[in-house]
Amino acid sequence: MEFSLSAEQKERCARTRKAARNISPETTGGELDGHIRKRLAELGLLGAAVPPEYGGAGLGALDTALLYEAASDGGADTGLLFAAAAHLFACVTPVVEFARPETRRALLPGLCSGALLAGNAMTEPEAGSDTSRLATTATRVDGGHLLDGVKSFVSNGPDADLYVTYATTDPDGGYFGTTAFAVDRDAPGLVPGRAMEKSGLAGCRAGEVRFTRCFVPDERVLGAPGQGQVVFQASMRWERSCLFALYLGQQERLIRRCVEHARRRTRSGTRLADLPQVADRLAEMRLRLESGRLLLYRACAEIDAGRDPDLWAAMAKLAVSEASVTTALDAGRIFGGRAFLTEYGIEEEVRDALPAITFSGTSDIQRRLIAREMGL
Missing domain, CATH: 1.10.540.10 (Acyl-CoA dehydrogenase/oxidase, N-terminal domain)
Structure with a gap:
């Protein structure tokens, strides 16, 4: 290798x-x-x-x-x-x-x-990542579909020009009961909501998007009608394999800051770097980062090779997201009281890391996916 x-x-x-x-x-x-x-x-x-x-x-x-x-x-x-x-x-x-x-x-x-x-309009007030239980419907009409429903937590929602969204086209269709659409912001019947007040990832505004008899022409169907699950799962393979690379970078940056702080900061005349508990914590931070990195790179390699990446993507997403939260909290322990001061930015790193264990499928969902890939 x-x-x-x-x-x-x-x-x-x-x-x-x-x-x-x-x-x-x-x-x-x-x-x-x-x-x-x-x-x-x-x-x-x-x-x-x-x-x-x-x-x-x-x-x-x-x-x-x-x-x-x-x-x-x-x-x-x-x-x-x-x-x-x-x-x-x-x-x-x-x-x-x-x-x-x-x-x-x-x-x-x-x-x-x-x-x-573009904004991803998937999540609903009563449904997360399960495209088989969407309340938003798409009714077939001449030349396209009419969308009705509400999407929540739409990343880029208040600012997007285009929304990739999913709606139920066949309530009895099971896996093939939903369809994916690319909908223009100015489509009649589409109303973006105002930005939600969030505690983390503030640079990405999120909001609600409402569809009321919103006409979407046939040429804006992604895949074929009924392939919404196929489209969504394909996007999740990319997201779970690639998006979380930004959390590798965040961890790298945090570890570097913690090492610099531990070298400079003293307690009762002793450098933090010379305290075994601090050195051990930094070693664990590095171990988590490199373990997640190997899994994420492997998931990406599976995509590039044209192989099924689902197992590796789920393991990568789980490992990297959990590591990002733990490492941000560990950075808080190393910085001590300074972690509560906004000028150091540690509390912001914690707030930005915490959503990683929820979006793109929670950590519990990733464990279920891993178990399924194991044949359980």
């Missing part, structure tokens, strides 16, 4: 890490405005895995993950990176893989350049 990166990969990561510094939503009032979109697009984060003929970089899963990891390690705002990742993995990749050729040509260049921002 070859674990080292190529010269090209190292150069791309170094360039991204440097360019990612100071990418922050602070000057935008919280909105993902044109300036921030342009910066994210320049880094390749909005279209990394899109074929070049549509304006993307044509990268595979591993190189895309490395890009997100480097941007996070370089200091880009975690919420903004999550917004870009939700756009790319939950929305753009389904368009690449399942949209009609004319729809790809119409949408993908703008999605890659940042002219269009």
Whole structure:
């Protein structure tokens, strides 16, 4: 096995890490405005895995993950990176893989350049990641479907120009009872809600989206009618394998800060770095990071090789998300009272890490997926 990166990969990561510094939503009032979109697009984060003929970089899963990891390690705002990742993995990749050729040509260049921002409208007030139990319906009419229902926690919802959404088309269809759609923000009957007040990932605004007899033409169906589960699971393979690379970068950055703090800070004349309990905690932080990294890279390699990545993606998502929360809390222990001061940013890192164990399927769901892949 070859674990080292190529010269090209190292150069791309170094360039991204440097360019990612100071990418922050602070000057935008919280909105993902044109300036921030342009910066994210320049880094390749909005279209990394899109074929070049549509304006993307044509990268595979591993190189895309490395890009997100480097941007996070370089200091880009975690919420903004999550917004870009939700756009790319939950929305753009389904368009690449399942949209009609004319729809790809119409949408993908703008999605890659940042002219269009996408939001993933999947979760409902009474349903999470289970596309077989959606209350939102799509009724067949001449030339398309009429959507009715409410989606909640839509990442990029208040700012998106396009929504990838899922609705029930056959209540008795089971696995083949839902359909995926790409819906324009200005479609009659679509009303985005205002941004929710969140405690973490503030750079990614989320909100409710309501559909009331919202007409979606046939050319905006992703895949075939009834393939909503297929489309969603394909997007989750990318998301669980690549999105969490930004949490690898966050952990790398946090560990580096903790090591620097432990070397400088003294307690009763002794450096924190010389205290066994502090050194042991840092060793555990490094172990969690590298273990998750190997799993995530393996999941990406399975996608790039055209093999089924589901087991590796579930293990990677579980390991990296749980590690990000534990490492952020451990950073708080190492910084002590300073962790409660906003100027140090540790409390923000905890708030940004905590959602990772919930979105893209909770940790309990990942354990169930792993058990299923084991044949249980």
